[in-house]
Amino acid sequence: MYYDLRLVTAIKGIGRVKAAQMNRLGIKTVQDLLEHYPMRYEDRGAITPIRALNNNEFGTIQASVVQVTERKPRGSLVITTAAVHDNTGSAVLVWFNQPHIKQILHPNMSIVASGLVEKRYGKTQLSKVEWEEAGNASTVGGIIPIYNSTEKLHQNALRLAIEIALTTINLEETLPHEIMKLYSLLPRNKCLVSIHCPSNKQELEEARRRLVFEELYYMQCALLYNKRQQQYSLSGIKHATNGSLFQKTLDTLPFQLTSDQKLSLHEITRDMEETLPMRRLLQGDVGSGKTVLAVLALIKTVENGFQGAMMAPTEILAEQHYRTLQELLDPLEVRSALLTGSISAKVRAETLFNLRTGQIDIIIGTHALIQKDVIFANLGLVVTDEQHRFGVEQRAQFEAKGRTPDVLVMTATPIPRTMALTVYGDLDVSTIKQLPPGRKSIKTYHVSSELRSRVYSNLVVKQIELGRQVYVVCPLIDESEDSDMQSAVALYDELKTKYMHNISCALFHGRLSHAERELIMKDFCEGKIQLLVATTVIEVGVNVPNATVMIIENAHRFGLAQLHQLRGRIGRGQEQSFCVLISDSQSDESLFRLRSMTETQDGFVLAERDLLLRGPGQFFGLKQHGIPELKLADVIRDLPILLQARQAAQTTVSTPTLMETIRPALDYYFTTWMTGVQG
Template sequence: MNTPVQYLKGVGPQKAALLAKLNITTIGQLLEHYPRRYEDRSQLKRIAEVFDGQVETFYAVVTAVNEVKPRRGLTITKVRVNDQSAEAELVWFNQPYFKRMYKPGMQLIVSGKVERRFRQIQITTPEVEFLSPGDDSLHTGRIVPIYPSSENINQQFLRSLIKQALESQTKIVENLPDEICKNYQLLNRTSAIENIHFPGSMALLADARRRLVFEELFYLQSGLLFLKKKHQHSGIGVKHGPNGEQLLAAQKCLPFSLTDDQQQAFREIKDDMEDSTPMQRLLQGDVGSGKTVVAALALVKTVENGYQGALMVPTEILAEQHFHTLSRMLAPLGIRIVLLTGSLTKRVRKEVLDRLSNGLVDIVIGTHALIQEDVVFQQLGLVITDEQHRFGVNQRALLQAKGNMPDVLVMTATPIPRTMALTVYGDLDVSSIRQMPPGRKAIKTYVANKDMHERVYNFVLKEVQAGRQAYIVCPLVEESAKLEAQSATQLYEQLQATTFRTVPCGLVHGRLKPQEKEQVMQAFYQADIKVLVATTVIEVGVNVPNATVMVIDGADRFGLAQLHQLRGRIGRGEYQSYCILLSDSKNPDTKERLDIMSQTCDGFVLAEKDLLLRGPGQFFGIRQHGLPDLKIADIVKDIEILLEARKAALRSVNIPEHVNLLRPELAVRFGEKFRQMFCN
């Protein structure tokens, strides 16, 4: 399975390089390059039998190729095909190179949406496969796999190569314990791999997929459970004492009572901290639900026990916000708090690091700057990462490694659906805050098209004149901070010259220098700025209770989670708040997403909807730095298999014979960085 794919017949250096772009370099990776869909070509329709408006697949022969240019800038390529029952026309717009690809007499398999026009059958932009004499057994007359491919690696080549790879394997090694295969009635791995590529029937294909989905999720769950066990048995962690006077004083200083959910979450954190097993807990709660207060109490608890606390956040704006909030709350208790970000001068940074290593700092709040090598703690007792989805597994581990097995709390305002909590955060215990603080009014959310710009901005002006403040957020034009800044600047200048010419406005985006950004934000906090034009740098951590309007320009460019985060910047005070989503998109998926936003403010409901709409891809791979990508499983559709796989993994990680089988496979799936973590 580890043999380079270049050893297969027909794969020279050029093809090997093209396959590498599809992440295929070994025979094992080739066999795990699973089909994205299948076509049942055992009973192909004749052209005369296809239905209007349906996606159909049929065999045909090219009879003529034509190109027309009805007007300047438009080229239409037409390929006429026939199968003796009827004719059809294949059509492409402004893709003249297709004319060179087709010649009369060529045999094709055609798939696409059928349109019957004036008794003529037409298929626009079809998916076409070219057949050669002798290839029928793999490419027609059976259930045929359709793979993710590229322009230079076609379907026939992939099928032939995978067939050759399967025939070269005397036996594919079984990687699941026999007991599990028997208990869950799973196909053996050899049959599963063969039938996922070249299924003997639809029933065998379903069995093959179930086996491979189970295997993938079983190993993901096993890896996370090993990680959890390692945390639990890694030795004696920090054992905090019962709540003391400083913590009681901090609770008395709060200008409000904790909600039931906040109290329950803090009880769970307190119990973990008072145990000698290092805490590994996720605290999830909706935007504005009061996670920061719970985190602050946990930090006070570690300080009164003689330890230091660290809070790591993804942006400098959020770090500064937390620093100001916690300083106001905790400084009167004699707790020493410092800020550590990348924008500190060398002199100030050195001073902070010296105080930290000498134990003259109780709590440090910072960005990624906290995990740099020269950051040393005297005695780190609690590590908190906020907005955990912005960090990876490795970054979390690096901060934890700054102490001797400190307690770890990770927080997110992007609630995790149950399926995600079992996968991405399967190594953590989970606490949830669903209640909102009393007195909060639900934010009224509206979707408007850009023709209503003037009305929307006049509404903002009316709110400002009533003493309130507002945000206007520009979309991320593309992955370019420069273009994003230009977009924000352009809108800012336009509004200052028109609707808001008498209103103090501010501009903030990612290309501003930290000091400039801080000045603008401070002016907005103090209400010197009434309307803040911004990019998504204000997505997290900005807390201005007087802000009651959030206008999101180009709302169709954002996902549900990000829209909800942005909306969470308002609705934090006593006044009614309004979120207006501006979009001209006609895309039905976009319309559904924006409609969901207008119907609910519950982040937990939105998280489930977001997962269903967009799939789990964003939660894996690069975003999480270390979890293996899912190649076949879909944790939304395969939730029942996920629960079965988790049940099997919970049993297997405690059976020595199973563990011996799992370890080498986990090392391969989770990578070298995790070999030590899972295998020691």
């Protein structure tokens, strides 16, 4: 047995009640328990005098309890504090919603306590406290694991359950001997013991390296195997080389492709001319020109006798693509259509009929494209834009509209190399880093709310007087009693009254009807509206070259990727553009995000910084892709191991004997984690 899938109740001492408590942590099987790795460790062999504790670090003290108090400042919040001292000074230990502490601790008790040290106004406080009575063998000496737990499932109960599992379960090896030898990896059973009960830091690091390698190795094996199965088990469409219609479309473009665009286009067309189905990711920064490559790929499939489809996450973006398509293709008599949830029943019925009977060559739409009644006559290529906004099942349903269509997915959120290997290991990747020639760098500033008046009365008004247009983005539509954030409705009223006399303004948000949104965007694109107050609904899909100013209110409320996407709405013309981030937040994370925006426009640099802030689990929502959030590995810290694991996986997937060796473990990976990717 490679993985122990018995319920945790198979472990001595774990009954139904404790098993239910563990289930809340995602621990259902013995394997889950063994892989419930410590979130951190405390070296309780290093007792530190209270006076010598370092601020903002975890420290361990041995002290005597002076007094235990409890207070309830509001609602159900209970704060328990214990004043303690040793021969160098005093400190306060703090627990939240753990009222039982007051019943256990008592004056003059000698305890060993570990926690996060905070020094303020000459006083020392420890929070996130773990403690035991001095003299207990587990507290004195050694590196103690600290687990993610719940109020009812204490650390000692988890440690004991894991210790019993480690000593009573036969832990078999999961990696091929050849791979272990090649990468100098320790046995799995030894590493599981060391990760939960380390004797020293060197042993802990060696154990962690092996277990991180295993986690990333099987992820990469699954991704590569999945890609190979999809490609080699299916016979795709072999498109002919580029023909006259493709060339005519290319010749009608009002600009020359950049070298990055040319290379990406070559990679796409080369894939389409192979028998194996294309599975390619096209990533490029905001405004880098991905859409035109998608159009050319769609034209290629049309001139080969097939239909093409592009799915976008919002109606606004779908409509934008459709307009771009019409401008290029109507003169070439290529038949196109738009399908969204807002079109009338009559138009929808007519569109579905024409699609089914082959009278539509290319269709652009939203989620409406994956409805059951949408049937293609002969689908050759599916394109998904802003693909990380769609779930695995939605993308699979889209691809299933054809027999084995070529697949192109696009994203304007630049993906760090680490995430490309992790999330998109089953796709070939094309990257556009160059922006079209003539684009000027967007001047970006971070200002406090004290300068708001100057921003609107000077920068905004003057740009409008020069004939330019302006976006103003707010985090909320309406004011809220629970928030002091700027709302779009309130700001719109303020700007109209205070600054924008005789200036055409409009309010744009998600609660407007489709017809209202379409009319406003049409008027803004045509220059009839000079200032647009909006929510993040304009984050993607709006292309107005005459817009040169982006004001973002309460900018700290937006993520780094979102700020970059919003800024990408401007800077699309030849004139100098300006982005102003208004925020009073002083938090380190907010200041880091805002400073990053003022320092660079490189979406790939910002993506790396965003990954640092948010961590790999949240960067794209790995579960959205059918890939698990990593239990131990960190793709930033562990990039060298990831690259080794990728190399080992490539060797394994291409070697039948190695594949046979890992088959049970790979089956476990697919059945428990990769069901989403398999569709």
